[in-house]
Amino acid sequence: MKLLLDTHALIWFSLGDDRLPNRARLLIEDADNKIYVSAASAWEIAAKYRKGKLPEAEALVLEWGQIITTLDLIELPISSAHALKSGLIDMKNADPFDRMIAAQAVIENMAAISVESEWDSVGVIRIWD
Secondary structure (H helix, E strand, O other), X not given: OEEEEOHHHHHHHHHOOOOXXXXXXXXXXXXXOEEEEEHHHHHHXXXXXXXXXXXXXXXXXXXXXXXXXXXXXXXXXXOHHXXXXXXXXXXXXXXXXXXXXXXXXXXXXXXXXXXXXHHHHHOOOXXXX
C-alpha cells in the first residue's frame, strides 16, 4: 500500500509520540507498505520551526535527509499538477500545506495518514484511528 504522511503524522512518528494512533504506526512500520512524505511537510516544518511553533521538530529541520532515510520514507516532490489541484480543491481549510498534501494524496492515489477529517470530503482515502 502507498501511504502519504501528513505533517503531524510525520512529526509524531519520528518522535515516537503517542498521539499517533497505533493502527497508523503499524501501517507506517509495515515493510510491505511504501511510505511517502511530501516536500510540503519539509516546508511546513521549517517555517513553523523558524517561528518557534515547532521546537520539537529541530532534529527534522537540521537532519531532514538522514531522518527520512533512517525511517525508510520516500520523498514526494511537488509538481505543477499537485499545485493546480491544491489551488482548485474545494476545501474550507485555507492552510496551504494541508491543501497540498491532500491534493497529492488524490493525484497520486495514496491513502493519507492524517487527522484532517475534512479531507474525506475531497476524495482522500484517510487513515487515522
